[in-house]
Amino acid sequence: MNSSAQRVVVTGAFGALGRVVVQSLVASGATVAALDHAPAPAETTAGVHAFGGIDLADAEAARTALEQARQALGGIDALVNIAGGFHWETLAEGSLDTWDRLYRLNLRTAVAASQAALPFLLAAGGGRIVNIGAAGAVKAGTGMGAYAASKAGVARLTEAMAEEFKDRRITVNALLPSIIDTPANRADMPDADTSRWVTPEQLAGVVRFLLSEPAAAITGALIPVTGRV
Template identity: 35%
Template sequence: MTRPDLPRTVIVTGAGSGIGRATALCFAGRGARVAAIDIDESAAAAVVAEIEALGGRADAFAADVSDEAGVQRAFGCIASACGPVDTLVNNVGIEITGPLTGFSLADYERLFAVNVRSVFLCSRAAVPDLVRAGGGSIVNLASVASFRTWPGDGVYSATKAAVLSLTRAFASELAASGIRVNAVAPAIVDTPMTDRALAVEPDAVEGRRRRERLHPLGRLAQAGEVAEAVYFLASARASFTTGACLSVDGGLLA
């Protein structure tokens, strides 16, 4: 049975920017203690400083969550600093695009390591704590690319389809332990990652407009809108929801 007081302590991966930062701020603003993990120590520290300035509680942890030893160290430090964890948000992700014939094996392996292996490693590390807590929630960041793809986006889309598959499998496996596992599938979000993609285009302004036109609502998602969906799935308001994927896509998949 899902505990009604969740979330109390949440781990957010990739918490230093974008959706991860917005998610950390969202949970902290509702009283949860946040363990902010990022490969960039200064980025994690910056979001913790933001949370503390707003009166919240948070701790920063630097880790590469695609590395097994790094995950084990980080989760050990979190247990010591924050106590029992009841919520995990597997947010970290990267996007690398390119045509099949020019796509390197190194980029293929990096995409799967960051986007998929991290979900496996962090979920595996979190489950014992969630069981000891009497139940909890895992929310994974999937994507509209879990359902459809575009030229040059094939490998990225494959990683996000894998995240959705892991979500459903883990939900079935962990339900008996009171652990719900769900996913959020954003469309294109106005984040630093999108800004970096636009920066390499010949016309960044037209590139943004083109992306906006993909969405029937006519704009990009804001990171805070995605964070609200993540919080909903982690909270008791979604107590009978597991194995689900909530699209936050401005109608793109309609």
């Protein structure tokens, strides 16, 4: 797969991590369809086609968005599932609604986007899917139950898809980041040593590698990207 000519769909593309991943891919020569629930920005850089206002947890909306992306890009070679959300809440004081909401944000969006992209990846003769999981899905802490459970679902989805499509030239992998150095996380943890966190640029570099030809033999991997946390 020639990474310099890839046609990549990125979900959650207007967030702190998504923006950096999109910029990194375009800088490497890819063209990108940037999808998000948030409104599309008024201006985009060359090589980026922005689509906002999309509920990717809705199967029909996901199919429509991926078809629009295919038309804009002329095909799809790769999908990067970043769309998601976080909420800290203890079980004793929490709500079942939080579990439903994080399942919808973190797992259902990845399932719906992947299902919608698969026909185009298969038509292209193969491709790449990269999901953003979480290190917390391996060992959850207090208040992380709903988030970790939804991200554990992303890990199992990654493994299942990798097995299903390994003979059809589609690789499926997931990154398991620790705390990402974003403005929101800095605001929530003002006293933290942010030098220990993972930067969006570091994560974007791993995504870019997984989309490249040298990574063709890697599938079903859950890759910790945890910095010094």
